[in-house]
Amino acid sequence: MTDQSGRKAALIIGAGGATGAALARRFARGGYAACVTRRSADKLEGLVETIRTEGGEAHGFAADARKEEDVVTLIERIEREVGPIEVMVFNIGANVPASILEETARKYFKIWEMACFSAFLSGREVARRMVERQRGTIIFTGATASLRGSAHFAAFSGAKHALRALAQSMARELQPKNIHVAHVVIDGAIDTDFIRESFPERYGLKDQDGILNPDHIAENYWHLHNQPRDAWTHELDLRPWSERW
Numbered sequence: 268m269t270d271q272s273g274r275k276a277a278l279i280i281g282a283g284g285a286t287g288a289a290l291a292r293r294f295a296r297g298g299y300a301a302c303v304t305r306r307s308a309d310k311l312e313g314l315v316e317t318i319r320t321e322g323g324e325a326h327g328f329a330a331d332a333r334k335e336e337d338v339v340t341l342i343e344r345i346e347r348e349v350g351p352i353e354v355m356v357f358n359i360g361a362n363v364p365a366s367i368l369e370e371t372a373r374k375y376f377k378i379w380e381m382a383c384f385s386a387f388l389s390g391r392e393v394a395r396r397m398v399e400r401q402r403g404t405i406i407f408t409g410a411t412a413s414l415r416g417s418a419h420f421a422a423f424s425g426a427k428h429a430l431r432a433l434a435q436s437m438a439r440e441l442q443p444k445n446i447h448v449a450h451v452v453i454d455g456a457i458d459t460d461f462i463r464e465s466f467p468e469r470y471g472l473k474d475q476d477g478i479l480n481p482d483h484i485a486e487n488y489w490h491l492h493n494q495p496r497d498a499w500t501h502e503l504d505l506r507p508w509s510e511r512w
Contacts, residue, residue, distance in 0.1 A: 274350030278302045278342075280332055280389050281359035285459040286408070288314050289481035290356055293489050295323030299353065302345050304328045332359060332385035342392040354404040354492050355393045357386045361426060362410070364419040375422040382426035383433065390437055390448075397446050404447045404492045407434045411454045431502075438501050447499050449491050454506035455479050477509050 277294035281287050282303035291301040295318045303311050303325065311327030318325035326349055330341040345352060361381035363374065390405055397403030411417075413431045416424035431450055438448035456462045456469050456478040463470045472478055487505055494500060506512060 274300055275353040276300045276302050276345055276350045278304070278345060278352050278355040278393065280304050280355065280357045280385070281408075282311060282314060283358070283360075284314075285457055285481045286453075286484050287356075287358045288317075289485035290358065290488055291325065292318055292321065292323070293482070293485035294354065294492075295321070295325055297489060300324040300326065300349050302326050302328060302349060302352075304330045304332070304341065306331050332389055333380045335388055338385075338388040338392055342389075342396065346396060351400060352393055352396060352403070354406070355389065356406045356408065356488060357389055358408045359385055360408075360410070362412075362420075362423050365422065366419055367421045370422060375425075378422040379426045379429070382423065383429040386430050387433055390433065394437065394441060394446060398441070398444050401445045403445075404449070405437065405441075406449045406451060406488055406491060407431075409434075409450050409452045411452070413450070413452055414454075435501070442499070445496065447491070447494070447496065449500060450502045451484075451488065451491070452502065452504045453479065453484065454504060454512055455510040457481060457484070472507075472509070475509070477507050479505065479507060 277299035279287050279291045282291050282305060291303045295301040301318055303314060305311055308327050308329035315325040315327045328341055330337045332338060359381050361378045363378060386407055407430055409431055410427050412420055412424040412427040434448055434450035441448055458478050458480055484505060
């Protein structure tokens, strides 16, 4: 068993190449062992190596957050081998547009599984450990769809609305137990390869601070985790100055 003396873990569920990676790097710089997950461990190798090169601690784990047995095993392993999970960030997106006339039951259900059900599984398992220790932070990444349903986004909006409700319910139950639960609405395009390749005009606004910088998003999550409990934020909106809302 690994010596856990003085160690603390930050678990990033859905550590993609943009926001998830920035979150992992930020918490590693803050002294946390960054535990990052995706369904494929191979896709985490670059991020883990980057964090270690920068002097931080990082561990990559393959897990399907939609599967209860995977989530239970993941949390148990991190707690046993790395250290107590002091903060968990749920960062799975599942933003797949489709007309309601063409949406399939299978895809609708899959999007809900990814963006909501997996958040429930992850949040429940981590909360059980945090309640025992009477401390911890759980942050869920939301989207514009968390607040309003747009045309062609019925599945995504439904899942993100449900995620927001989950966060509110967990906050009301766990806050009196000294667990900070927050929901972050990311309202706008993020500086990612997808935006650069698929929406070049929008990406062109980068030089005008017209799209979200993943490192700046991560800095806000770091701030949430470190807030004093007499002034906790539950819901935080992040958007570029030029974004309509």
